[in-house]
Amino acid sequence: MNTNTIQQQLPVNTILHDNCIEAMRQMPANSVDFILTDPPYLVNYRDRDGRTIQNDAKADWLKPAMREAYRVLKQDRVAVMFYGWTKVDMFFDAWKDAGFQPIGHLVFRKSYSSKSRFFRYQHEQAFLLAKGRPPLPKHPLGDVLDMPYSGNKLHPTQKPVAALVPLVRSFTLPGELVFDPFAGSGSSCAAAMLTGRKYLGIEMDDAYFEQAASRMSRVKERIAAKRSSPSFPRSIHDPSVPGSLKADHCSAM
Numbered sequence: 707m708n709t710n711t712i713q714q715q716l717p718v719n720t721i722l723h724d725n726c727i728e729a730m731r732q733m734p735a736n737s738v739d740f741i742l743t744d745p746p747y748l749v750n751y752r753d754r755d756g757r758t759i760q761n762d763a764k765a766d767w768l769k770p771a772m773r774e775a776y777r778v779l780k781q782d783r784v785a786v787m788f789y790g791w792t793k794v795d796m797f798f799d800a801w802k803d804a805g806f807q808p809i810g811h812l813v814f815r816k817s818y819s820s821k822s823r824f825f826r827y828q829h830e831q832a833f834l835l836a837k838g839r840p841p842l843p844k845h846p847l848g849d850v851l852d853m854p855y856s857g858n859k860l861h862p863t864q865k866p867v868a869a870l871v872p873l874v875r876s877f878t879l880p881g882e883l884v885f886d887p888f889a890g891s892g893s894s895c896a897a898a899m900l901t902g903r904k905y906l907g908i909e910m911d912d913a914y915f916e917q918a919a920s921r922m923s924r925v926k927e928r929i930a931a932k933r934s935s936p937s938f939p940r941s942i943h944d945p946s947v948p949g950s951l952k953a954d955h956c957s958a959m
């Protein structure tokens with residue numbers, strides 16, 4: 707992995723294998739342009755294959771992690787954070803305690819149900835959170851977005867890159883730094899790389915860290931291969947170009 711250092715103690719274009727609270731404490735304040743993250747939902751999740759998520763059964767990490775996330779985010783920038791709706795009170799409390807202001811709420815409509823009880827549960831959700839007074843985007847996204855099925859091959863709660871790319875484009879410029887402290891299989895980082903942004907991910911679980919690190923190498927190789935194709939630069943994630951590197955293909959990469 708090619709790692710650049712743009713500021714003291716701030717590695718970029720890499721996934722760190724670490725506890726994000728400890729790792730963020732080593733990062734300078736006001737150092738990342740956008741946080742796009744999907745922390746554990748505090749639901750003690752286990753999928754059909756028995757895969758689990760670290761820190762999903764206890765919340766002692768939530769407030770310290772959100773405080774550090776707020777500290778490392780640049781002033782007048784935003785974070786998009788997924789959360790588990792059953793624990794919305796705890797997430798909201800942690801965000802407010804850290805200093806974040808909620809400025810939007812996103813619903814991701816799924817074409818499938820994650821479970822069926824009183825409803826067929828068919829959406830994911832995230833808050834848009836501000837540090838300071840961020841500028842308005844030129845072309846605001848709708849706050850209901852589609853979320854195709856990722857396949858969950860690399861991670862039991864893998865987010866599809868296709869749902870993340872519009873957020874990266876809306877809240878960052880090319881070359882800016884997208885940060886995901888709960889990187890899982892690296893979906894936010896893949897969305898950043900595909901859109902020409904820098905990325906920094908942190909993942910504490912050994913297996914998911916390996917998935918994320920090898921995935922980023924694959925995405926990088928695919929982008930390099932596209933760069934050498936005659937239709938470059940339009941062939942990187944441009945749906946109008948046949949055979950372009952589409953974000954939905956990167957969920958499986």
Ligand SMILES: C[S@@+](CC[C@H](N)C(=O)[O-])C[C@H]1O[C@@H](n2cnc3c(N)ncnc32)[C@H](O)[C@@H]1O
Pocket residue numbers: 724725726727744745746747759760761767861863864865866887888889890891892893894908909910911914
């Ligand atoms: C909901 S999953 C993220 C899945 C990711 N969005 C994806 O598409 O693969 C949350 C991840 O945070 C990781 N995690 C939990 N606590 C952490 C901590 N303190 N530091 C770093 N990673 C942590 C878990 O191992 C898990 O992979």
